[in-house]
Amino acid sequence: MILPNGAHVAVVDGEKLALFQNAGHADIELKALPTPEIEDRVSGAPGRISSDANPDNGTQAEDGFAMGVADVLNHMILTHRVEKLLVIAAPKTLGQLRKGWHKETESRLVGEIAKDLTGHTTDEIAAAIQKA
Template sequence: MNLPNGAMVAVVDGEKLALFRNTGHGGEVSLTAQTVPAIEERASGSAGRISSEANPDNNTQAEDGFAMGVAEVLNKWALSSKGDKLLVIAAPKTLGELRKHWHKELSSRLVGEISKDLTGHSADQIAAAIGKA
């Protein structure tokens, strides 16, 4: 994937958010960690999800609520014109939940999505995954 210089990269799962800025030039991806804003805790995410035997630990609502909080942060970022481009890398379930809450302005700034859980990986590992996408 060709990631523009200055693009933001959000790496998300159901519990963590990491933000990076691409400082690479000429198609090279070089990620610099950014400060992560506070994520407002939500009691639950989207309506209609219930616990089941497939999810006995009841974490679904908390994870969906976290994704909703991340979407709010990213929406505010897009609406305040802090950046032009955004790449979202998220665990598949989290990415689905994020999409439900994106503002149309945020959607217009997306340069791509990678449906993969890369939280906890180094910036170099994330950059390598972007290069392969």
């Protein structure tokens, strides 16, 4: 994948968000950005029993975190702080993020990679983007 210069990269799983910006032109050169505050959006009532139809608190927390990340990324797009966005997320998290995208965010996506790369180095993330 060719990542445009200045594009932002969000690397997300159910608990963490890491933001980068591509400073490279021909090659991908990721620069780490500060991580914004993510609002807790855990849904569901406490004390419920876990099942396929009624997910456990851990699953609800991960889904709530993903929705909080979607809110933050939507805000960054709508306030023109991000022009182009690549999202790399664990497959389940990516599904939750898609549910929360604003139409403008969808239009600014330059790509999505369904892979959990949180905790990886910037070089490993850049290599995964180039292979995509």
